[in-house]
Amino acid sequence: MRNARIFWALSAAIAVAGCTVTPSQRPSQTSAPQQVERQEPRVASQQAVSNFEAVVARVEPVAERECRARTKGVNCDFKILVDTRKGQPINAFQTLSKEGQPLIVFTVALIADARNRDELAFVLGHEAAHHVEGHLAERQQEAQLGAMAGGILASILTSGSSAAGGEIIDQAMQAGAFVGARAYSKDKELEADALGTVITARAGYDPVRGAAFFSRIPDPGDQFLGTHPPNAARIQVVRQVAAGL
Secondary structure (H helix, E strand, O other): OOOOOEEOOOOOOEEEEEEEEOOOOOOOOOOOHHHHHOOOOOOOHHHHHHHHHHHHHHHHHHHHHHHHHHOOOOOOOOEEEEEOOOOOOOOEEEEEEOOOOEEEEEEHHHHHHOOOHHHHHHHHHHHHHHHHOOHHHHHHHHHHHHHHHHHHHHHHHOOOOOOHHHHHHHHHHHHHHHHHHHOOHHHHHHHHHHHHHHHHHHOOOOHHHHHHHHHHOOOOOOOOOOOOOOHHHHHHHHHHHHHOO
8 A cells, every 4th residue: 555545536547347336226115124223324425535535544455465465476556446427326346457456446426325434444345355366357267268168059059050150159159258257256256255354354344334235235135147145145254254353
């Protein structure tokens, strides 16, 4: 970290987006009463900015230290960006710059929606964990393998057919890439939750309280090819890891 650098603009150097956290909807009226009761009120705008800056100052060096301790030959110099474009949804994700520097991007909406510093710290720790675990590269590789498998299968099925077979192959490769990129995404989210819990706690924040953020994310349940695991599974992982620290 270099003096808790926060860039309040979206860098044009972003290459490929990694994990995305998008609590863009609110729990329905049928949500369990205890989930509603746990919600803390939103903070004032000035306090939200102060919370975010304080969290970055404490979490970023811990994330970089964990990255250096757990990896070899990996760029651990995180840069934290804030997407200030109007109309962007509540979101955070990890990606890489064209030069290979790890970037973690928060939208203003997410910073405003966070109810406390623990939630911001957990989201930051979670996104940093994706980079430490190498999930972005793994996801790209899985997408490539999926596309290759889809293309081979389509080639076999369209062997000897007309020129339309080329379009079928392209579609199959796209579908294969889609499936490949999501094949292990749920496991990767849980891995990032686990390591994110460690980073959050070692930065001095409460990861269990921070994981209350999940209660405002629509529960994906156990959808086929869903990119995120059920919220209950994620909270359970956080609690188990936190209990062992």
